[in-house]
Amino acid sequence: MSAVERISLLAERARARAHGLQVVIDESPTAEFERALEHLVPAEDDVARFVHRTLAQPTGTPKRNVVVRRRGEPVLATTLRARQDHWEIATATVAPSLPIPCRAGLLESALAAIGLDILIIDHVGDAKTDFRRQKLIPFDCYVAPLHDFDFDAYWRSTRLREDIRRAQRKTADHRIVNDDLAMVEWTIDTWEGRWTDHPNDEAGAADDLRAIWPELLRRGRLMSAALVTPDGTPVASNVNMVDGDTLVGLITARNTEIPASGGSIGTLAAIACFDAARDAGLAKVDIGGYHDQYKRRLAPAGRVAFAVEIAPRVFSASTTAGLERIARGVMRRVRALAARLFRRAAD
Secondary structure, three states, X not given: OOHHHHHHHHHHHHHHHXXXXXXXXXXXXXXXXXXXXXXXXXXXXXXXXXXXXXXXXXXXXXXXXXXXXXXXXXXXXXXXXEEOOEEEEOOOOOOOOOOOOEOOOOHHHHHHHOOOOEEEOOOOOOHHHHOOOOEEEEEEEEEEEOOOOOHHHHHHHOOOHHXXXXXXXXXXXXXXXXXXXXXXXXXXXXXXXXXXXXXXXXXXXXXXXXXXXXXXXXOOOEEXXXXXXXXXXXXXXXEEEEEOXXXXXXXXXXOOOOOOOOOOHXXXXXXXXXXXXXXXXXXEEEOOOOOHHHHHHHOOEXXXXXXXXXXXXXXXXXXHHHHHHHHHHHHHHHHHHHHHHHHHHXX
């Protein structure tokens, strides 16, 4: 740990003490963690309680179950999962629309008090209000209403319509299977195989998907569509979460032995999920951000989301960025002055 990192961690711990915060971190779920969840997650939200309790269980990816107390009362309870060189909130990929169990107004101070580098990929809430000292990274999410929106015209405008037609011709004898557990399991396995050893380290969530998604499917909180051959073999699939009136995109998978040229079969699975969500009475689809080149062809940008980088800090992220800009400007002027002096000396 560098000197700056040590000073930043000491500063964060001093802030935590000033707020009366105490942090308890365990690798396995404890009775205290269970009590904190009961205190912070509404009793009527049994889906959220199930998800958080299940995420707390150990898997093949390192985890940390965290309780933050303020004067003895729990104000935050969450599970962190290791990813790359940081920790992510464990609901990422699994059930990303669930908020972090935390007392109102204390989210930033409680997470910062943990003293770890934490990434929130898509914050549920008002990031600018909830995180005034942390680094916020805006990105576009692709959203479309499922009713009164001309998908066909939009797909023509993004040149996706012809790709869809080619895929339909290529799979004329295939069929769609909706909300089938075996297809969801195939999707997880195929997705994990695709992303294991990838630099983004996303596949560490796979064991949590296997533990949680079957129950979400049973409760009607998960929707999936798989494109299968005449003998029932899946070739592409799309899994989404139902959040109120919104279909939230989660993961996609396809048989990579089938060439993407001649039409994307994965797009057909996504469209089938859109159709099923519309038939179920949902109002819109939100397929999230990143992978922009593909997603913007499927739906227009409709929401600005924020990733949040939480780290021990002496100053706020915006102040630090300003100081760094000033320092770079000073160094440029120093180098320019040194160059002029060197030329004069040479003359």
